[in-house]
Amino acid sequence: MHEMGIAEQLVQIALDAIPEDMENPRVEILNLRIGKLASVVEHSLTFCLEIVTKDTPLEGVRLVIEEVPIVIRCQSCSREWEADTPMFKCPDCSDAKVTLISGREIEISSMELAD
Numbered sequence: 001m002h003e004m005g006i007a008e009q010l011v012q013i014a015l016d017a018i019p020e021d022m023e024n025p026r027v028e029i030l031n032l033r034i035g036k037l038a039s040v041v042e043h044s045l046t047f048c049l050e051i052v053t054k055d056t057p058l059e060g061v062r063l064v065i066e067e068v069p070i071v072i073r074c075q076s077c078s079r080e081w082e083a084d085t086p087m088f089k090c091p092d093c094s095d096a097k098v099t100l101i102s103g104r105e106i107e108i109s110s111m112e113l114a115d
Contacts, residue, residue, distance in 0.1 A: 007048035029112040070103035
């Protein structure tokens with residue numbers, strides 16, 4: 001389950017972003033952007049976060065996840081499109097020389113601290 005490693009990294013990034021001079025910080029909401037190709041199971045990630053956030057300022061954090069679509073650009077004709085499957089062939093020129101623009105990201109877009 002790679003979600004445990006992802007959860008640990010997300011917690012470390014969030015903890016590093018909390019201002020050092022803040023007394024008793026508590027993160028209420030963690031806003032994430034996760035690409036469709038990142039192969040992250042939301043339920044598993046939530047479960048892992050519950051475990052790794054125990055006794056930290058993120059304990060009880062609520063996840064808000066934005067799913068990032070797979071966007072591809074053809075290197076031959078420069079067409080960009082969203083794909084539903086990992087078959088990356090340009091719908092216009094049929095070339096398979098493509099660049100993945102989005103769909104693999106796992107990132108914290110923002111976090112909300114309690115007052």
